Amino acid sequence: DTGVSQNPRHKITKRGQNVTFRCDPISEHNRLYWYRQTLGQGPEFLTYFQNEAQLEKSRLLSDRFSAERPKGSFSTLEIQRTEQGDSAMYLCASSLGIGGRLYEQYFGPGTRLTVT
Amino acid sequence: GQQLNQSPQSMFIQEGEDVSMNCTSSSIFNTWLWYKQDPGEGPVLLIALYKAGELTSNGRLTAQFGITRKDSFLNISASIPSDVGIYFCATDSNYQLIWGAGTKLIIKP
Numbered sequence: 354d355t356g357v358s359q360n361p362r363h364k365i366t367k368r369g370q371n372v373t374f375r376c377d378p379i380s381e382h383n384r385l386y387w388y389r390q391t392l393g394q395g396p397e398f399l400t401y402f403q404n405e406a407q408l409e410k411s412r413l414l415s416d417r418f419s420a421e422r423p424k425g426s427f428s429t430l431e432i433q434r435t436e437q438g439d440s441a442m443y444l445c446a447s448s449l450g451i452g453g454r455l456y457e458q459y460f461g462p463g464t465r466l467t468v469t
Numbered sequence: 470g471q472q473l474n475q476s477p478q479s480m481f482i483q484e485g486e487d488v489s490m491n492c493t494s495s496s497i498f499n500t501w502l503w504y505k506q507d508p509g510e511g512p513v514l515l516i517a518l519y520k521a522g523e524l525t526s527n528g529r530l531t532a533q534f535g536i537t538r539k540d541s542f543l544n545i546s547a548s549i550p551s552d553v554g555i556y557f558c559a560t561d562s563n564y565q566l567i568w569g570a571g572t573k574l575i576i577k578p
Contacts, residue, residue, distance in 0.1 A: 357511075386565070395557050395568030396512070409564050444511050456500045456561040460511035 355379075357461035359445050365467045366435055373431045374464045378447030385428050386458060387420055388444040389413065396444055402428060403450060435468045442466075475558050475569030482548055483577050490572040491542040492558030500561040501534050501541035506571075507554045515556075516543070550576055 358377045366372050378385045383404050388396035399418070400410045404425040414420075417435075422428040432439055442465050446458040475492045482488055492501070500519055504512035516527050518534035518541060525532055531544045545552055553576050558569040 359511075393571075395559070395571060396566075398565040401564055446511075456502065456566065457514060457517050458502075458566060459514060460504075463509075463511045465509070 357445055357447055357459055359443075359461035359464050361464060362462060363465045363467075365469065368437060368468055369434055371431065371433045372435060372466065373429055374443055374445075374466075376428045376430070376445030376461060378427070378445070379459060380426075382447035382449055382459075383425070384448045384450035384458075385422055386446040386448070387428070387430050388446065390442045390444055390463070399430075432466075435466075437468045440466055440468045473558055473560065473567060473569040475572055477572055478570070479573040479575065481575050481577055484548060484550060486548055488545040488548055488552070488574060489542060490556060491540060492569050493540040494560070495539065497538040498560040499538070501532070502559045502566065503530075503532050503541070503543050504557045504559060505554050506557060512557060545574075548574075548576060552576065 360375045364372055386401040387399040389399055390396045398411050399414050400420050402422040405422050417433045420430045442463045444460055444463045446460045448458045473492050473494050502517050503515045505515055506512040515530055516525050516532040518525055518532055521534055521538045522536050523534040529546045534541055553574055555571040555573050557571045559566040
């Protein structure tokens with residue numbers, strides 16, 4: 354069990370550029386979640402996948418945001434035409450998605466995005 | 470919307486002291502989770518609780534699921550410097566977790 358990994362750990366971009374983040378979940382986990390966290394706040398839910406299906410998206414996820422999990426393994430989160438308000442920590446988590454441990458989500462180290 | 474009220478917001482303690490923090494809600498939940506987050510890192514799951522009244526330990530940490538299913542507390546015994554960080558409670562709301570605002574633990578030098 355190597356845990357959830359995220360790349361890159363840090364990203365600095367200029368306003369208007371596109372960025373893409375990658376998440377590799379724990380291998381046997383079939384649920385994958387994306388959250389956004391700003392300083393002093395708890396994580397805010399963005400979207401989640403059950404295997405390759407994207408089952409729910411938050412209203413926080415504007416049209417500029419898109420997430421994929423093409424083969425039910427790793428996932429990518431893309432932000433198009435970045436804005437300064439997109440600056441935040443983007444967290445990925447995974448869970449078994451079944452049974453009594455349904456809600457135990459394990460987080461990656463996050464990608465810190467700074468939009469200048 | 471659903472909210473979790475976590476208190477205290479921050480704590481200044483001496484090394485070796487015991488720490489207690491709690492999380493309350495006006496709604497009933499089936500799960501309580503406690504996470505710790507260090508600066509620049511993702512949250513790390515400490516304890517998961519699934520039954521009302523359940524008391525679970527993880528080393529020096531002990532957490533309880535309140536009988537009313539509307540609250541939970543976390544205790545840390547004999548705090549050490551590496552306990553500093555932000556502790557979050559979280560609970561399930563269908564497909565996602567909802568989170569408290571966090572308790573920041575600071576150890577006085």
